[in-house]
Amino acid sequence: MGTTSGQTGRIAVDAMGGDLGPAEVVEAVRLALRQYPGLNPITLVGDRAVLEPLLARVRRRPEQLTIHHASEVVTMDDKPLMALKRKKDSSMVRAIELVKDGQASVVVSCGNTGALMAAGTLRLRTMEGVARPALAxxxxxxxxxxxxxxxxxxxxxxxxxxxxxxxxxxxxxxxxxxxxxxxxxxxxxxxxxxxxxxxxxxxxxxxxxxxxxxxxxxxxxxxxxxxxxxxxxxxxxxxxxxxxxxxxxxxxxxxxxxxxxxxxxxxxxxxxxxxxxxxxxxxxxxxPERYGGAPLLGLRGNILKAHGSSNRRAIKSAIHAASQIIRADMNQRIEADIARANDLLAVPVA
Amino acid sequence: MGTTSGQTGRIAVDAMGGDLGPAEVVEAVRLALRQYPGLNPITLVGDRAVLEPLLARVRRRPEQLTIHHASEVVTMDDKPLMALKRKKDSSMVRAIELVKDGQASVVVSCGNTGALMAAGTLRLRTMEGVARPALAxxxxxxxxxxxxxxxxxxxxxxxxxxxxxxxxxxxxxxxxxxxxxxxxxxxxxxxxxxxxxxxxxxxxxxxxxxxxxxxxxxxxxxxxxxxxxxxxxxxxxxxxxxxxxxxxxxxxxxxxxxxxxxxxxxxxxxxxxxxxxxxxxxxxxxxPERYGGAPLLGLRGNILKAHGSSNRRAIKSAIHAASQIIRADMNQRIEADIARANDLLAVPVA
CATH class of the missing domain: 3.40.718.10 (Isopropylmalate Dehydrogenase)
Structure with a gap:
């Protein structure tokens, strides 16, 4: 697969996992689209029957915002590994799969942290030369x-x-x-x-x-x-x-x-x-809402974890951060530096 | 030597090491003697020529307060191990030696942290059953x-x-x-x-x-x-x-x-x-002045480290803490528990 960041430039937003529910996430998307005219396109991942009515009042061009259906939700009480195994059609897992399959570049989620980190680490491979992802x-x-x-x-x-x-x-x-x-x-x-x-x-x-x-x-x-x-x-x-x-x-x-x-x-x-x-x-x-997301870095694709209790403003910030990551070609530049660092570290100390 | 805490019940106070100088330490001693009538006896360690004039206005019974002369001072800039090696007649080292020789039970010092911890660890042995001291x-x-x-x-x-x-x-x-x-x-x-x-x-x-x-x-x-x-x-x-x-x-x-x-x-x-x-x-x-000292625990004898910038009130609190440690027979009780814990840990898991 090579690098994934920037492949499509889409942001996959897990619409279902936050404490405040999908209405808050949709509102965040609406605000982000309004505030950042050049924002990267968004795929909202979640239950279509829930999301469509909420999207009725969101003004956007069709290519700016699509829905990717997922029937299940990982809750805050789910055990991380169990959730991945049992809830294969959850919004969180499906959002990560969009990145894995090259249909999105970054995932934004305010869902269960443990499940998100486990899913990210297990479903997306680490970048060339990186052994373990890190949360920033x-x-x-x-x-x-x-x-x-x-x-x-x-x-x-x-x-x-x-x-x-x-x-x-x-x-x-x-x-x-x-x-x-x-x-x-x-x-x-x-x-x-x-x-x-x-x-x-x-x-x-x-x-x-x-x-x-x-x-x-x-x-x-x-x-x-x-x-x-x-x-x-x-x-x-x-x-x-x-x-x-x-x-x-x-x-x-x-x-x-x-x-x-x-x-x-x-x-x-x-x-x-x-x-x-x-x-x-x-x-x-x-x-903390100003920098709504904590990214899991070092993977082929990025995952931005927003606090479980994130409100619209925090989620909007995370979406904006996702957009900046994509535009800066962050992952390509990281991969280049990692390769150089690994070369330097491989040289034995004099 | 066995246990040392409570042997003499004396508190050795390093009079020279703090940022505010010996006058502040002497003032702390004066306040402690006044505020805590049953306070354990104190040995002030430092330059006799400096300390005696300062003590002129401290009212006390002779057995409550003595001076132990030490000609040198470990400064905040001294490298810990170098200080121990070069400044054998420093107030800090002499105070610790009083505990080692059974002439005091606890040291109170607001001197160089690194030097104090190194001196304590190297000069006082750890308690029976304890491999490493810990700072509380x-x-x-x-x-x-x-x-x-x-x-x-x-x-x-x-x-x-x-x-x-x-x-x-x-x-x-x-x-x-x-x-x-x-x-x-x-x-x-x-x-x-x-x-x-x-x-x-x-x-x-x-x-x-x-x-x-x-x-x-x-x-x-x-x-x-x-x-x-x-x-x-x-x-x-x-x-x-x-x-x-x-x-x-x-x-x-x-x-x-x-x-x-x-x-x-x-x-x-x-x-x-x-x-x-x-x-x-x-x-x-x-x-932090209310609990002026951080003790180095697990040694044969205790060392109470007060902040370098401690004022009279903080040093007074540390002296009072030293007194409480001695009265509670803290170290004897710790040694007994450590022995029991080591017995429990030695039993292989079923």
Missing amino acids: AVVPRQNGHFVLIDAGANPDAKPEHLVHNAILGSHYCRVMLGIARPRVGLMTIGTEEGKGNALITETNELLRRTTDLINYAGPIEGFHVFAEHVDVVVCDGFVGNIMIKSWESLVKFFSGMLREELQANPVRAVGALMSKGAFNALRERIN | AVVPRQNGHFVLIDAGANPDAKPEHLVHNAILGSHYCRVMLGIARPRVGLMTIGTEEGKGNALITETNELLRRTTDLINYAGPIEGFHVFAEHVDVVVCDGFVGNIMIKSWESLVKFFSGMLREELQANPVRAVGALMSKGAFNALRERIN
Whole structure:
């Protein structure tokens, strides 16, 4: 099959998997078509009987939007592997098959994460030269955003997987954040010589050999993640998943305490009302809806996972991101860099 | 030597290593003596010529406070192993030697972390049955606090090390947070069957065999860390160090954004002034000074590491924590549990 990205340029949208149901997905599609005139064409995958009435009010040219029927839905409670086996006609599986068969380039889904990642990994092969896919996420930091990779796909990573993550993350950063030569940091625990663990020591050595390809800024420790040090944070899927979820938990805890303290007496409450704009602005700045999807990278074709509870705005952002990935020929460029990196890594250390 | 904790009941305080200098440490000692009448006796370790004038205004009975002279100081810029080799008469090294020689039970220091951990690990042996010490930290969460262990001492942990961390952390949680039977969670990436990495799968299996000793609540993922799920979070030193430092970085980033937004226009600024009490209360709730020290556990004797920039209040808290550790006979009780755990782990799985 060779490369798949850009083959058709279509975006396959799983219309059935999100918490808010197909109406929210259709609304997101409508908004995306309106907001982005040059958007890549979309194939909505799901139950035709449900989708057709919803599409009645969506103004579009016929080639912009088609339906691909799928009779089943993978729910949030389905066990990933079981879902793949039992629900072969689910919107999620069918959407991925469209990419596999070359009828679409990217899948957007807010369905069951485990099932989506398993289906993506099992149904789409990895790119030439890549052993394991990685999940990327865009995270706000001081004066901008960074790409975290891997946010959970590959918890038992080897050094060469992390080098591939650096390449995958750099390209995603370029496409999504518009940074031409993103600075890459390797997540570790103190930047002194000999700090970290065995995986990090070896990965650091490999990254130093690929600086032609990767703008490697060196190791980065926890203290600096939300400062303006790097644009791509590379880690294994175990560390990445724990980090990103614990950050979400911390923001929730912090916001909850703040809300509680602001309501503790009437003077504070009036003050809070006056400075309401600040809290809204803060919420907007850390709003994950702006970069609605976390892509599974390193596959022949891309899968953009949006949060299960995504609303129309988040899904619209994910659809837009899918379009940008296709237009930037991201996967072709990644494949070229992976091939060069593998050549460099194959040379024994002098 | 056998156990050391409780041998003398003295607290050796490194008077020279903190960013704010010996005057701040002496002031912390003065406050601790005043606030805690039954405090364990203290040996201040440092330059006698510097310390004696500072002590002039500290009211105490002679047996409550003595000076142990040390002519050198390990600075924040010293390389850990070099410092140990070259600065044999430093306050840090001498304080640890007091524990080694049975003249003190716990060291409190706000000096160079790397040097302190290296000195502790190399000069004090690990407890019977424990292969690697672990760094514990008390972290605020919804409706209380939890103990994170390991926060950075052992980045390449084996499953049995994590079981030991669970025991060390449970005892520290009991002593510091007053929770009789703390719930222990194993940090991982999703609580479904088969999630995590090889280390977690094996550790989970071992912890299930030691439920007589450890109140094991099962795996815990990032989403739940700051909720009220568990009292002790067990992880290896790599993950723990990244988590705790990235949380500090995130709180700083979040607070900075909030401050910026609150000052963005005059109405917000007035509102912020009115609700100032809320921000102060929030700061107090997440104030690390309340639990000034992070102990290095699993050694014959304990080392309490306070932040380099600790002020008198933080150092006072660390001294108080040292006293509580000694009074609770913490190390004797840990040694007994470690022995029982090692017996349980030695039995092959049926």
